[in-house]
Amino acid sequence: MDENLKILVKKCQENKTSAQAELYNQFSSQLFSVCLRYADNADDAQDIFQDGFIMIFQKINQFRFEGSFEGWLRRIMVNCCIEKHRNKNHLYVINEELTxxxxxxxxxxxxxxxxxxxxxxxxxxxxxxxxxxxxxxxxxxxxxxxxxxxxxxxxxxxxxxxxxxxxxxxxxxxxxxxxxxxxxxx
Structure with a gap:
């Protein structure tokens, strides 16, 4: 992990709002793209994106500087996308399975x-x-x-x-x- 990113994450873990804003600015476009792929439209993607960033900042203390930070961010955003669909009571299972x-x-x-x-x-x-x-x-x-x-x-x-x-x-x-x-x- 890049030293500057490590410092930024540590500052976010200390609830420094300027660091949170910087993290948001650095990763927002790539994480919004994740939301766009799963959402029905841009408004839904924006809602998921905002919820995802709230979750990121709530869970940032759980990041242990092991593995990719970007991967950790993406997993949270993907999980938010999936949770949004679960809450809409969508069916995930279809009756037939291919061999x-x-x-x-x-x-x-x-x-x-x-x-x-x-x-x-x-x-x-x-x-x-x-x-x-x-x-x-x-x-x-x-x-x-x-x-x-x-x-x-x-x-x-x-x-x-x-x-x-x-x-x-x-x-x-x-x-x-x-x-x-x-x-x-x-």
């Missing part, structure tokens, strides 16, 4: 996203049903394993794999549909 063979088959497939901007891709991902969006973000972007996702969302590993597979299929459909609309509008 391991079906899941493995779909894991290697990719789709071309090079012609889209970050904001366009974000909008497509946010249009996924919540249960797919969360698993997709946790697995693909945050790098959690299916076992970790199953524990975080209180679902089975098979459901996590199934939701990821379905999220990828749905994304392919949405991207294909988007391309067709773009071709027709030209």
């Amino acid at each position: 391991p063979d079906e899941t493995a088959e779909n894991d290697d497939e990719e789709f071309d996203t090079e012609e889209y901007t970050y904001d366009e891709l974000l909008e497509i991902i946010r249009s996924l049903p919540d249960r797919y969006n969360q698993v997709f973000n946790l697995y693909t972007i945050e790098g959690y394993s299916h076992q970790q996702i199953s524990e975080m969302l209180n679902i089975s590993v098979g459901t996590s794999k199934s939701n990821l597979s379905r999220a990828r299929e749905k994304l392919k459909e949405l991207i294909k549909k988007n391309k067709e609309i773009n071709v027709m509008s030209k």
